[in-house]
Each structure stands twice: as C-alpha cells, then as structure tokens.
Amino acid sequence: MIEFSHVSKTYRGVRALDDVSFAVGPGCVTGFLGPNGAGKSTALRILTGLARATSGSATVFGRAYAELANPGARVGTLLDAGALHPGRTGRETLTLGAMMIGLPRTRVGEVLDLVGLSGREADRVVGGYSLGMRQRLCVGHALLGRPEVLVLDEPVNGLDPQGIHWMRVLLRGLADSGCSVLLSSHLLHEIEQVADRLVLIGRGRILAQGTVAELSRGRSLEETFLELTANADRSVS
Numbered sequence: 001m002i003e004f005s006h007v008s009k010t011y012r013g014v015r016a017l018d019d020v021s022f023a024v025g026p027g028c029v030t031g032f033l034g035p036n037g038a039g040k041s042t043a044l045r046i047l048t049g050l051a052r053a054t055s056g057s058a059t060v061f062g063r064a065y066a067e068l069a070n071p072g073a074r075v076g077t078l079l080d081a082g083a084l085h086p087g088r089t090g091r092e093t094l095t096l097g098a099m100m101i102g103l104p105r106t107r108v109g110e111v112l113d114l115v116g117l118s119g120r121e122a123d124r125v126v127g128g129y130s131l132g133m134r135q136r137l138c139v140g141h142a143l144l145g146r147p148e149v150l151v152l153d154e155p156v157n158g159l160d161p162q163g164i165h166w167m168r169v170l171l172r173g174l175a176d177s178g179c180s181v182l183l184s185s186h187l188l189h190e191i192e193q194v195a196d197r198l199v200l201i202g203r204g205r206i207l208a209q210g211t212v213a214e215l216s217r218g219r220s221l222e223e224t225f226l227e228l229t230a231n232a233d234r235s236v237s
C-alpha cells in the first residue's frame, strides 16, 4: 500500500532523510516513531507530494501520490492541524473538503458524528476550537472519502486522555476493517498502545522496524528506543 524505497532528502546541506526504506500493509497500524527532528514529517510530506525526495521514491498503491486519480478520496491525510481556516465552521470545512473530492453533502454529517463534533460545535468557527477539537476535525477531514490508506502526523497532539482513547479505538477499528494506517509520533507510550508494527527513525535513518514484541525483545520498548536513538546520535557526533 505504502512504500518508501531508498528515500533521501537534503535541505540546503541538512540531511533530513538518509536512505529510508519501509512498507506499510493493509489491516495494520504502523507507528512511525522518532525523536524531534528525526525526519518523520519530512517523510510523510514526501509521501503525500508536499515535498520532493532528493533521491528514492515514496508511493501509495504503487504510484506517486500526485499521480493517483482523486488522491484525496483514497488517501486520508492529517499533516498539520494548524492549517485550518479559522473563519470557517467545522461543517463548512468538511463541506468544502467533501466537494473537492466529489462526495455528497450527506457524508459531512456522518463524519461530524464520527469525530464527535456534531450539534452546535459543528456550526462554530474553527478559530474558536480547542486544539483537540481541531485535531478531531482534521481526522474527520482525512476520513471523508472512506480512504483505504490513512497518513497521520502526530494526530494525538493536543488530545486529552479521552481523546487519545477515542483516537486509539477509531484507528484500531479502521485497521481491522482493512485500512492501512501510518501514524507518526514522538510519544512512545501513545504509539505503543495502538501500533501493530513500529518503524523507528533517528537522525533521518531507519533504526529498526518490526512488531512491538520483535523490537523490545524482552526489554521495555522505551529502553530499546532510547538505546537506538542514543546510538544514532553518537554515530553522527
């Protein structure tokens, strides 16, 4: 479904990604985990056509995102919850999103219910939303087209414990119904609870990948994560 093949990215001399390769399959939540500045957002931006790889390729359904017919309907993305127009209501935001990908307006009401923003909240302007409400709206935007692939950059940022639980149940349900979910975070404990597989990145390089059990090998995942990221730091200093 999603495949990164030897992707490297350099920003004016800064090596943000270095030979990154991994795949994300259907029916599975894949956690993309790494410390701040590791390269997670850069990788997801390349995957969704918002940045260009210096070398290598990132594909969805075997093609570059921009080459897909109506990509917004097949690939749901949440890349920046701050990018919403503050003067539009939640309902207007989703209505525009639905129109862009050719969906009927009835889908907007369904999605507002799904993300817990129905009733009066749907008709308030986004500028007055809490960070958690904005995250829910962005998740709703990503789910409008009932996508087969979901790409979410730090989706639990700003969510309270109930919101985090809600997100976990939602993502689990989507993966169980066959969706491929790629979810980035620097929060190990959040990702550990929802991901079937993990891809660990540090300083732009893939440090390890596998199931939680494979990566922790009898230790806590936190110990493994800290050791791998410390080694990555040492190898570049």
Ligand SMILES: Nc1ncnc2c1ncn2[C@@H]1O[C@H](COP(=O)(O)OP(=O)(O)OP(=O)(O)O)[C@@H](O)[C@H]1O
Binding pocket: 011, 012, 014, 015, 016, 034, 035, 036, 037, 038, 039, 040, 041, 042, 043, 185, 186
């Ligand atoms: N547009 C850009 N111009 C220059 N450097 C960039 C740009 N975007 C990212 N970088 C650099 O690339 C590296 C990776 O950044 P990136 O945002 O992908 O990391 P991240 O893992 O998503 O971090 P975080 O968890 O803090 O969001 C960092 O060194 C960052 O400063």
